[in-house]
Amino acid sequence: MMATKDIEAGEVIVQVPERNLVTMKSLQSTYGARIARKVNSHMIIALHIALLVQAPERSGWLPYLRMLPKKFDTMPVRYPPELLELLPQNAQVHVKKQKAKIEADYNITLDFLQSNADLLTRPLQYEEYEWAWLVVNTRCIYLDAKNQSAADNIALAPMLDFLNHTHDAKTEGAFCTKTKSYQIKTLLPYKKGEQVFINYGPHDNCFILVEYGFVTPNNPYNYVTVDNDFMQLSIPGESATAKKDKLELLDMAGYHGDYVLHRNDVSFRLLAGMRLRLVNPFNKSSVATQLAIAQWHNVVNGELDQISPENERLVPIHIERLCDEILALAKKNLGILARKKTTFTVMHLQQVWIEARDIILSIIDKIHRKEEL
Numbered sequence: 001m002m003a004t005k006d007i008e009a010g011e012v013i014v015q016v017p018e019r020n021l022v023t024m025k026s027l028q029s030t031y032g033a034r035i036a037r038k039v040n041s042h043m044i045i046a047l048h049i050a051l052l053v054q055a056p057e058r059s060g061w062l063p064y065l066r067m068l069p070k071k072f073d074t075m076p077v078r079y080p081p082e083l084l085e086l087l088p089q090n091a092q093v094h095v096k097k098q099k100a101k102i103e104a105d106y107n108i109t110l111d112f113l114q115s116n117a118d119l120l121t122r123p124l125q126y127e128e129y130e131w132a133w134l135v136v137n138t139r140c141i142y143l144d145a146k147n148q149s150a151a152d153n154i155a156l157a158p159m160l161d162f163l164n165h166t167h168d169a170k171t172e173g174a175f176c177t178k179t180k181s182y183q184i185k186t187l188l189p190y191k192k193g194e195q196v197f198i199n200y201g202p203h204d205n206c207f208i209l210v211e212y213g214f215v216t217p218n219n220p221y222n223y224v225t226v227d228n229d230f231m232q233l234s235i236p237g238e239s240a241t242a243k244k245d246k247l248e249l250l251d252m253a254g255y256h257g258d259y260v261l262h263r264n265d266v267s268f269r270l271l272a273g274m275r276l277r278l279v280n281p282f283n284k285s286s287v288a289t290q291l292a293i294a295q296w297h298n299v300v301n302g303e304l305d306q307i308s309p310e311n312e313r314l315v316p317i318h319i320e321r322l323c324d325e326i327l328a329l330a331k332k333n334l335g336i337l338a339r340k341k342t343t344f345t346v347m348h349l350q351q352v353w354i355e356a357r358d359i360i361l362s363i364i365d366k367i368h369r370k371e372e373l
């Protein structure tokens with residue numbers, strides 16, 4: 001969406017009246033008592049969009065429907081398998097969960113339609129439902145739950161949903177009880193002719209790619225997940241039993257997984273995990289190991305700086321080994337992508353891996369400079 005005049009900071013840029021918000025509540029007047037308990041707002045709004053598409057001329061929504069994306073081929077859930085496997089591991093897991101959710105929602109919707117078949121012009125195919133589900137996923141806003149007049153928490157707000165995202169947009173969106181409309185205020189000024197953005201939230205590019213099908217340049221929220229590499233890392237002198245015991249201990253202490261690297265730092269969780277992995281030898285029943293475990297807890301709680309100088313010396317060495325694994329994977333995937341035909345999807349994947357590689361290189365650089373991680 002483009003500014004048609006200069007916009008000042010603090011101005012309301014879009015206002016969608018409550019009667020135009022598509023919510024669970026607004027759809028109750030269309031579907032009445034038919035809405036079953038197990039059909040949530042995402043499902044019912046998706047079904048509503050799919051039904052509008054089945055009979056667009058009758059709906060009065062044709063101009064809006066015409067402006068919706070025809071397909072969602074840049075959404076990873078629609079990637080062919082050979083591209084899906086080029087996503088970072090955490091994004092692949094995210095896509096699998098999303099696909100399972102769409103399939104489950106489709107099946108619940110089919111159940112609902114069994115007793116409401118008159119709503120349909122023709123049987124609802126999976127592809128049709130998936131498209132409508134993705135319309136909702138990529139375009140809905142969250143309404144403040146405290147807002148009494150909009151009972152359910154997500155809404156399709158036609159027109160407002162044509163605003164694109166950038167991480168540095170500063171906007172405030174809320175339901176205004178005075179004007180009875182959902183409105184978005186920009187906290188930044190725009191010049192006539194500039195694209196006006198909103199902010200979908202503090203998300204890294206992998207999340208944005210899976211949920212919205214695009215990536216943004218210079219995203220400060222990017223990070224690299226190293227969970228799989230951490231779990232597979234072989235530590236000299238660490239037996240299989242010791243590794244299993246340590247992972248259990250990490251789990252019990254709430255430090256299992258979610259190990260990430262940011263451009264300028266290594267997450268505290270990863271440092272905590274690595275410090276424990278580097279306690280060797282590790283024999284749960286020995287007094288020395290029990291002392292080391294107690295010291296590890298104290299380091300995690302901030303009561304102690306380190307388990308031992310040797311443990312602390314080894315941490316960056318093994319973090320660098322994790323970095324090398326990701327770096328090799330980034331190089332391999334960038335090589336594969338360079339041989340593919342250039343499409344938006346390939347460019348998105350290239351950007352994700354270039355960013356991962358740069359984060360890793362900056363951490364390796366920090367390690368080589370002996371800076372604190």
Ligand SMILES: C[S@@+](CC[C@H](N)C(=O)[O-])C[C@H]1O[C@@H](n2cnc3c(N)ncnc32)[C@H](O)[C@@H]1O
Nearest residue numbers: 069138139161162163164165166212213214216
């Ligand atoms: C709420 S819609 C925004 C309007 C959309 N561009 C349209 O014309 O219908 C969200 C979708 O817009 C696209 N989008 C939003 N911000 C973007 C950006 N900064 N760069 C590229 N695509 C973006 C993505 O396809 C996303 O799924």
